[in-house]
Amino acid sequence: MRIDVWSDILCPFCHLGRRHLELALEQFEHRDEVGVVWHSFQLDRTAPAVDDTPPLDRVAEKYGATREQMVAQHERMASDAASVGLDFQWERLRGGNSYDAHRLIHLAREHGREETVTERVMRGWYSEGEAIGDHDTLVRLGVEGGLAEDAVRALLAGDDHGIDVRTDLALANQIGITSVPTFVLDQKYGVTGAQPVDVLLGAIRQVWDLQGTEPEPVAAGGGCGGGCCGGACGSGGGAVEDTAADAVTAGAGCGCGSSGCGGVCDPSAEEPVTVSR
Structure with a gap:
């Protein structure tokens, strides 16, 4: 069986869904016969690389909700995350654009480091308050995930693997x-x-x-x-x-x-x- 998953790094539910899938597959009798393919998705393709507007304030304004409602929602998400071993530090979240981070993960796939780099980038945003649209931050996280620094810098200096991100987005739109x-x-x-x-x-x-x-x-x-x-x-x-x-x-x-x-x-x-x- 093949499982294709579309997710965005800048989506707390995607972190939780990824962990739930891992735990589900640990219990599945035919786990060794299941392949999982991760696909890029961007919630906001037009976002600036780094957006320091407090995410809760931005979302509350967008949907006409109160900040208290947003706090309650994120506290529930943090509790759900903790129950499956994740550390969701919602008060430290930083907005931005995930395009380059997705390109970095495609580079990591090419070098056999997809799992470690994805985990490091996601943990950086989800738990550590990292701005994953910032190039210096991506270089550090990519190296910590097992990639060579010069390979990451070369990626970020151009648009390598951009076609892979756009293909994932186009396929999501198509289906x-x-x-x-x-x-x-x-x-x-x-x-x-x-x-x-x-x-x-x-x-x-x-x-x-x-x-x-x-x-x-x-x-x-x-x-x-x-x-x-x-x-x-x-x-x-x-x-x-x-x-x-x-x-x-x-x-x-x-x-x-x-x-x-x-x-x-x-x-x-x-x-x-x-x-x-």
Whole structure:
């Protein structure tokens, strides 16, 4: 089985979703037969390289929410993160543009260092308050992840691997992905949002069992759609959401949409979860 995942480094739900997928696969009986391919996604392609506007204030203004609502949401996310061994330091977050960080990860893939560099860059933003649009910061994080300094500096001096990022973004647009994280199982079935571990595990097992069969369609629902968490969680839209009966149900997952994160998304809400064809 192949699992394709679209995510943005500047998305706290993507960090949580990545960890949930790791834990789900640890419990999956056929883990050695599953390949995971990570794809770039940008929530805001027009953002400046570094944006020191407090993210909570920016999102609260964008979605008409109060700062108190944003604090409560991020405190919930920090609690969820801690429960699976992640350290979400939301008060230290710095905004910016993730394009160059995604290019760095594609470089790392070329050199067999994708996992270590991705972990270092994500931890830098998620836990340490690093500005991942800053080139000097990316050089340091890339070297700490195992890349040669001259290779990172050469990357950042030009647009190497930019085509890889743009290809990932174009493919996301082609198949209708507007929110992240989005997991595409076996190149047929979409699961949106930072779903709980047991939900992801159930979806993986379900799709594994459907291999080589003519599956029944599965009901829509799940993570936040194109408006992200600017309200209650709902289903996303697009080509991966061509669905009907036979639902997998559990607590709703939350994600970031193309307009960024915000609103009052509650991961504990009871909504149906999408495993959509």
